Amino acid sequence: MKLTLHVNDQDREVDVDPDTPLLWVLREDLRLTGTRFGCGAALCGACTVHLDGRAVRSCVLPVGDLGGQKVHTIESLGGAHPVQVAWCEANVPQCGYCQSGQVMAAAALLASRPKPTREDIDLALSGNICRCGTYPRIRLAIERAAESIASRAVPDKEAP
Amino acid sequence: MNVQRRLDEVGMACSSCHQASNTPGPHRPPGAPRWGLAPREQVFEGKTPRQLCEALKSPDSNGHRTLEAIQHHLLDDPLVQWAWAPGEGREPVPVPRAEFASAVRIWIESGGLCPEDGQ
Numbered sequence: 001m002k003l004t005l006h007v008n009d010q011d012r013e014v015d016v017d018p019d020t021p022l023l024w025v026l027r028e029d030l031r032l033t034g035t036r037f038g039c040g041a042a043l044c045g046a047c048t049v050h051l052d053g054r055a056v057r058s059c060v061l062p063v064g065d066l067g068g069q070k071v072h073t074i075e076s077l078g079g080a081h082p083v084q085v086a087w088c089e090a091n092v093p094q095c096g097y098c099q100s101g102q103v104m105a106a107a108a109l110l111a112s113r114p115k116p117t118r119e120d121i122d123l124a125l126s127g128n129i130c131r132c133g134t135y136p137r138i139r140l141a142i143e144r145a146a147e148s149i150a151s152r153a154v155p156d157k158e159a160p
Numbered sequence: 161m162n163v164q165r166r167l168d169e170v171g172m173a174c175s176s177c178h179q180a181s182n183t184p185g186p187h188r189p190p191g192a193p194r195w196g197l198a199p200r201e202q203v204f205e206g207k208t209p210r211q212l213c214e215a216l217k218s219p220d221s222n223g224h225r226t227l228e229a230i231q232h233h234l235l236d237d238p239l240v241q242w243a244w245a246p247g248e249g250r251e252p253v254p255v256p257r258a259e260f261a262s263a264v265r266i267w268i269e270s271g272g273l274c275p276e277d278g279q
Contacts, residue, residue, distance in 0.1 A: 057189075060177060123166055124170035
């Protein structure tokens with residue numbers, strides 16, 4: 001079945017079974033290989049992408065169910081997103097396999113809650129598993145990214 | 161996955177993992193239209209039959225449903241019907257659907273009375 005997907009701000013045509021998980025279409029058809037396969041059962045978070053800004057598990061999302069919703073993958077962050085900058089500065093990754101999912105979950109958190117508490121961070125990332133145990137650095141990087149975003153925010157009103 | 165109610169406040173939603181139908185394969189995420197947890201007020205554990213009955217009927221805790229709407233919810237809502245088709249690797253609820261439906265109809269048609277505690 002021919003489908004038009006809205007991925008990373010582009011319309012992309014694919015010819016796939018509508019039951020195919022989005023993850024496979026991203027990786028195999030669109031060659032966007034930054035998103036990882038981990039468990040294939042929405043348990044580990046390695047395949048996290050954004051769907052209309054929300055973090056979703058692409059390994060269990062049938063591509064035929066997307067409708068007109070907008071997909072953003074790790075490639076769309078561009079490398080200079082505050083989360084990615086903070087990630088590098090804090091040397092978060094160890095083996096790196098889960099990290100694109102971690103970064104996407106963190107970006108979704110900061111988009112919905114720019115000044116998250118430590119509890120917010122732990123909750124939002126609780127479904128993203130890192131077998132290297134980089135959790136303390138993930139938390140640190142998210143706190144730094146939040147500070148970076150806050151410092152760059154334009155004030156509501158100019159000071160007199 | 162540490163599923164909690166507050167996840168929707170931090171960039172995730174039930175639909176982050178749960179689709180409109182069960183994901184194929186054993187123990188994969190269950191799914192139904194409008195998947196979600198019941199409100200805290202509808203937690204069954206620790207309630208007497210009367211308290212449970214009153215919670216089911218209270219508009220403040222049942223989504224402002226009338227008795228008729230409760231019947232519709234219990235017998236027709238796809239999310240409730242999922243309990244009898246929970247997907248590969250899961251057992252359906254122990255009460256057969258027809259028996260459940262019959263009991264709901266009898267209860268609603270007789271006015272939805274709540275039992276006294278101890279009954």
